[in-house]
Amino acid sequence: MGWIQDLRGKNVFIAGSKKNAGKTTFMNYAARKLKDCRLALMSIGIDGEESDGIFANPKPRIMIEKNNLFLCSENELAASGTQYEILKAYPFRTALGRPVLARALRRGQAEISGPENNSQLAGLIADAREHGAETVFVDGAADRITHSATIGNAVLAYVARIEPENISSAISSLNILAASSECGLWNDGEPAKSCSIRLPGAVTESRAERAVSEYFASLRKTGNAIPGMPHASRPALIADNPACIFLSWQAWRRLAAKCDIFFLSKTSSILLIINLYNVDKADFERRFCSAGKCKVIYNPYAG
Template identity: 30%
Template sequence: MLAPVQTPALQTNASPLWARVQNLGLRTVAVMGMTKNTGKTVSLNHLLAQAQSAHVAVGLTSIGRDGEERDQVFSIPKPPVMVTPGCLVATARDTLLRAKVRTRLLGGTGIESPMGEIVLVKALDAGEMEVAGASRSHDQHRVIALLRQCGAEIVFLDGALGRSHHASPAIADGVVLATGAAIGGGVQDVLRKTRDRLAILGIAAAEAALAAQVQPAFDCAGVGVWDRAGAPVFLEPIATLNAAPVLLGLGATDVGTVAVSGAVARRLWQALVELLQRHPGLTLVVGDGTKLFIDAIDLATFERQGGHVRAMRAIRMAGITLNPFSPFGGSFDAHEFLAQAQLALPDYTVSDVQLTAA
């Protein structure tokens, strides 16, 4: 039986990022990085500490592995995940052998991983923990539900390199994006690349009527096509990997809207571009911005040519965090980087959590 944890909520001395998270009323927040070494773990630790100060009961899990002593890609030292007393953690059983805090086992999940079953524990001390959670979306839903059952008022999802599906609104209702000097280039290069990523993640939600029209494609986990009058032309539960030839084979059929429930990668995108040339004003609807595996210039060109891209669920960006340091050289002045980022990204809560803590 999973033991519930009760903690009263109290707001105290909130940082701009934490204040934004609370003001939005977020219950599940994904923390993702633009690339390795952009400060994702530091941002996560900041949120954990802020929640502790505000007496908010926290749940924590990861879609990959985080908190290990050395980066698994570049083999350089990395900051550990710092849990706080009372933090509820869903992690693989083997990681508990390396935890530098005492924990109390709350229960299992029945979800297996290469590092053992994902179990739920309560941290009894403040300190370092390695976290390795469930990697599949449906397993993440179960883990989040169990953490809430144990008393978590907010759940933080820690991401992994090359994975962004945990940032989907189907899983998280808010996202924190970590960016920084490790991306490479100068300050303006980093900010341009960050804006490009935000352009993809931030595609607007489909209007209610359009969302209702295309819902069947998402219900069957497939692809749907409608003419300009809204009448269905094609609706099948096919994998998006097989969708390009199907769309191109529609011939002279009038096409107004295409809905794709899965990922849109390069081959499918090229087919959609060709379809737009045949059918000006084409609207594409995807699940959310995490499903688009294209560049920002592709999206901008598509829209400049008269196409429209909408999401069934828009991603809510809780904040952008900055890391001016790069382990590969080319670090920035922290204050200048923050000032330039706030000017370049005026619609977002932009912060350097290290400066906030100073």
């Protein structure tokens, strides 16, 4: 369980492979394990409702321990099961109303919420820290891994629900996440080199192929280099962050065969929380190429 203790002091962003992947279950689990630590709990989007708004599946409530901090909409605060003190009320409003940073004066359940963009999120995390939060958990909407890449001292906990029905697509996403963890970080201030391809925004298969083809066509014209030259002459493809990658695993491999992939920002620390449902661990491992620099945790709730 050392990996849970490693979350102390971090900003833990919880993302998931799909809706109902188990993100909130994981947050509740990790929060219980870190009960001697002052936590702040918030989300991107709505969390803590009894059922999710899309599929109406039952969702675990968020249990707030005494003295922990939580972000909640003004409207939901009065309906929470905890007694609270308000530490900060924010001037912006989300669909649920004005967010309020509160401290639990008594243990109880609450519906946590959060901002809608990164700059607001950074401010909220800073406020939570200022009010004594040691570890911050941000429960994210499905597949929101962007946030963790842009905020410091972050750990991305990626919760994957692996079932026979989704094993191929889920493993494809995990493979890309793992491969991304091994990609270099590109310094944005660095002048673009002649052997670099900057691809801002979404990296789709067609955009990536076009950019790489244009690069090599241009090189052929100028005669500086040709495809198939030694590794040192491979171009660098620079994407914004791993969340911008919209490729299948096969397409990623084709791209990675032609160029070295870099990111302007990415999370340095990634936990892959693998919950297997009717899938044998050995089967999964056979298909999962490599964890890269990610730490893999299988079925953490097993007794």
